[in-house]
Amino acid sequence: MTDHPPHIAKRMSEIQPFHVMDLLACARQLEAEGRSIIHLEIGEPDFPTADPIIKAGQQALANKRTQYTPATGLPELRQAIADYYQQKFAVEIPVSRIVITPGASGALHLALGVLINPDDQVLMADPGYPCNRHFVRLLEGRAQSIPVDSSTGYQLNAELIKNNWTDRTIAALIASPSNPTGTLVARSAMQEILALLENTQGRLIVDEIYQGLVYGVDDYTALEFTEQAFVINSFSKYFGMTGWRLGWLVVPEEYMDAVDRLAQNIFLAAPTISQYAALAALTDETEIILRQRRDEFKKRRDYLLTALRALGFEIPVSPQGAFYIYANCSKFTDDSFKFVYQLLEQAGVAVTPGIDFGSYKAAQHVRFAYTRPIEVLAEGVKRIAEFVNNC
């Protein structure tokens, strides 16, 4: 047929791959050649899904729960999430505002889908999770990536939002804990942001997908302070259900009709077995396991943070959540992309280059994930030490 280059949507020139995928392919190739590779690039916990959840999934299959649920999700699971907010944060969320989604990706898609018109702008932090800006672009909006640094804990705050708000800005997106920085937005800062947006008529979208994975600080939800924010959550991280593809969205009441319509059309529904299994994720039995895992993540963070600082990586804000450390590597390189490939090829350690999280000082940063046991992290640190001593 035609030799002409294909017609391709313009958005695709701005929707980038995760560069770490190429690095991972390279790592797999080295492993296939017999090399040992320490994986500090993978944003997925090493723990398999907890047994009570697995068992609930098997039971759902035995009960032949294989048909569609309503687009907004299994009513029992929506209720269980409402109960979870009540028990954990003492906040009352009407079940009618909780929508079960295929992963947090689905939740973000719904929130942005009902908000964004073409060329509308959404404020977000750089560095930040790249899918956020790509979703905005998919819907023909414009991500306003605001450079953030250690002075604000790598987070947007009310001042940054105010100073960067334009006539076309319709929302701000906050992730707490953040990927890649592991930093949190303090309660008081969240309240200031909400107060500001109340005046500007802007919407806040809060990514709470790492909720529960916080270390040494109190956890909270933006829902304690507002009924007007879109709040995204996930069963992937704290609940350890990545491959099940299940998340949820808490929706301001007046958007529920639109969100329901959009969900009907773009997903039909989240996976049924995952929804039944997730009922077991919210039980006391599972909570015991999940807390143990959180404690293990805390130990890993403590270990890796200390070790990386000792090696000369600059980490001015101690990460308090998620399972990432965002480190300034400018003592060793002015090109973190080149650095990560050298580290992989010469030392057998895979980490994620800063470019995967934005452009602001990306070449001076890398992200370490502590999704492997401490003994693996220790081997990684040993190899990195040898490598940087030769830099």
Add this chain to the structure above:
Amino acid sequence: MTDHPPHIAKRMSEIQPFHVMDLLACARQLEAEGRSIIHLEIGEPDFPTADPIIKAGQQALANKRTQYTPATGLPELRQAIADYYQQKFAVEIPVSRIVITPGASGALHLALGVLINPDDQVLMADPGYPCNRHFVRLLEGRAQSIPVDSSTGYQLNAELIKNNWTDRTIAALIASPSNPTGTLVARSAMQEILALLENTQGRLIVDEIYQGLVYGVDDYTALEFTEQAFVINSFSKYFGMTGWRLGWLVVPEEYMDAVDRLAQNIFLAAPTISQYAALAALTDETEIILRQRRDEFKKRRDYLLTALRALGFEIPVSPQGAFYIYANCSKFTDDSFKFVYQLLEQAGVAVTPGIDFGSYKAAQHVRFAYTRPIEVLAEGVKRIAEFVNNC
């Protein structure tokens, strides 16, 4: 907070709900009050997922297959789908062109996402599956809904595509078998369409999600004739895996990079357990069960088609696939929306109004789904007979 009406994306005024959802809610309410309702509105087979697939899902859970797969899907499943095309249609599809998606919805999303720029137009049949036009709208494209009638088997053909093609048209979407009409595009008609698009540089998107559910005719795939079309398929219908949310997309080679990037960003990956389970959907053992089910659907179609015609519904083109009959009800009403509510309330039979599939002669049509056993269909027919005799 604000009393102002919320900022809401303009697209949401054009993304409609399935009207049948309200009807279903009404039916559930009547059932809660003790009424017996015959459900001929539900587009989901009554069979649970076949046992070999259920068992494979349970085994995947026992093996703790709970982490992400690659964005393009489990390599073994992509290979199994390539083998399936080889065995069933004697067509060689490189594994690299097969992408596993969260439902056929995910596949359509990817195809349109890499093709559509704002205001680009996509040709599709009216009546047709409403999500198609809503996906186009979500991405800021414009669906060109072309009225089709019995003269073309309720399908677009080369002439309709040629006559309606504009400077802004970039693709045509064909569903064969079609929801709601159950009609097929003949091989020769498909080849004519492909020949036409080769000249216009337009793309064809072919929805083959009811593939396998055809009665008394030979099945085929558009992939027999072209490497340039996007072909959407699903494990939901023939393979009976609705709630598992799994489909696939066959992609023209030169779009694979873009499709992979988009999948990474909007889904991360399809549900892992569903992907492992689907491996068992493509085995000979399961195929025996699926063929029996197809034969049962054929019997139901034969029964219901004859019965509805005898009652006075006009069905000028015999449906040859899927599990739907699209019937002209103008002998009984000039308002099919009112008709379906009367039929529900007075006779206890739920069917889908034409408006859920477009606007062309929607008020003169309803859709019957034969997703219930013949004895249930027979009771429905009895009730409809009594009702229309009083019309």
